[in-house]
Amino acid sequence: MSDRPVPTLIRGARVLGGDPVDLLLADGVVAEVGTGLSADGAEVLDADGLVALPGLVDLHTHLRQPGREDAETVLTGSRAAAAGGFTAVLAMANTSPVTDTAEAAEHVHDLGRAAGLVDVQPVGAVTRGLAGEELAELGLMHRSRAGVTVFSDDGHCVADARVMRRALEYVRAFGGVVSQHAQDPALAGPGACCHEGEVSGRLGLPGWPGVAEEVVVARDVMLARHTRSRVHVAHASTGGTVEVLRWAKAQAERDGTWSVTAEVTPHHLLLTTDLLAGYDPTFKVNPPLRPSDDVEALREALADGTIDAVATDHAPHARHDKEHAFADAAFGMLGLETALPVVATVMVATGRMTWADVARAMSTTPAAIAGLAQQGRPLAAGEPANLVLVDPAATWTVDRDESASLSRNNPWHGRELTGRVVATYLRGVRTHGG
Ligand SMILES: NC(=O)N[C@@H](CC(=O)O)C(=O)O
Ligand SMILES: [Zn+2]
């Protein structure tokens, strides 16, 4: 890939779903936006009927490298991300070794640059080894070449309130944010593997209740207020969490000295507990799939902005970790390649969100939360040429074998979705499709 790609002239794209315009991409930026543009030597792409959005930003991706290269690598995960319309991903810290030092963060950052398909921004662990006890090298990770600003023990909850308080105080000094996997371990009994409710009772599977998430979210917003810091709720999954967020956001807005943000995954916007009836471990995920009342509350919260962002929680697992009896299988599902189509199907095709809303929830706001200044920018002259072209009318059936990911734990396999990613550009270079 050369540093100075051939200019690209995209003809007739509907930016944020508006009227068709031409976009000229040259030298890594959007050089011109207008109608009837021409450019000598440019590669021309006919985008008739396609919607253009700023490149998507995923706040929550598991890339598995280092340590589990049998499930995913930074390169294969980057390919999946580009295929899904992403131009930046936040790589979670639960690798082996854990991203809890400056060196570890720089290593992931460098693997991302070498792959060159999306900006890979490492998330730093909150605590050493994700053990929940001593703070990791938060300041050193921030000051490193990787410039870490988002910290998370994701996969584990920072359960100790004293540790969470210290982490919030610490990151406040440099404008960082703690992304919490909210789940009180004391309320999630041993072996819990799904939502506690009618379905878990019928299937005889040990469950954990929605309140295990809600009590931690409630505690954390109070700690964020107390420390005047920033907390981010990873994969919000219940109606009770939405209620806490509504209250907390109103308080934070009034105070102006602290903040709470939240993300929801595509799977929690559509899939429900009922899918567990066949004991298929593809649907085993943490937090678990919830009943339809929770799903509806999450959709409403995303549409009205109470939930700020959609994040994939792309969690690839090798066959030998996933293909087990339900109780023994690994938690997690793929998400990068289907995130935008799922949101388009659930939120746009139903009239609950516009394409401008999608750009906010999947690009602008996540970029702002993660402090990525070059991402989530408007598609205007002079801005970085990070964008995705979407066919909003394309209806297609997901096939798990047509994936750039190394893993096959795809809960959308066989499902029909409306809306398809046609091409992705990172700094004017095509990273997918075309
Ligand atoms: N979501 C999951 O079910 N699994 C994630 C961890 C996590 O996001 O909590 C994983 O790393 O596999
Ligand atoms: Zn998690």
Ligand SMILES: [Zn+2]
């Ligand atoms: Zn995760």
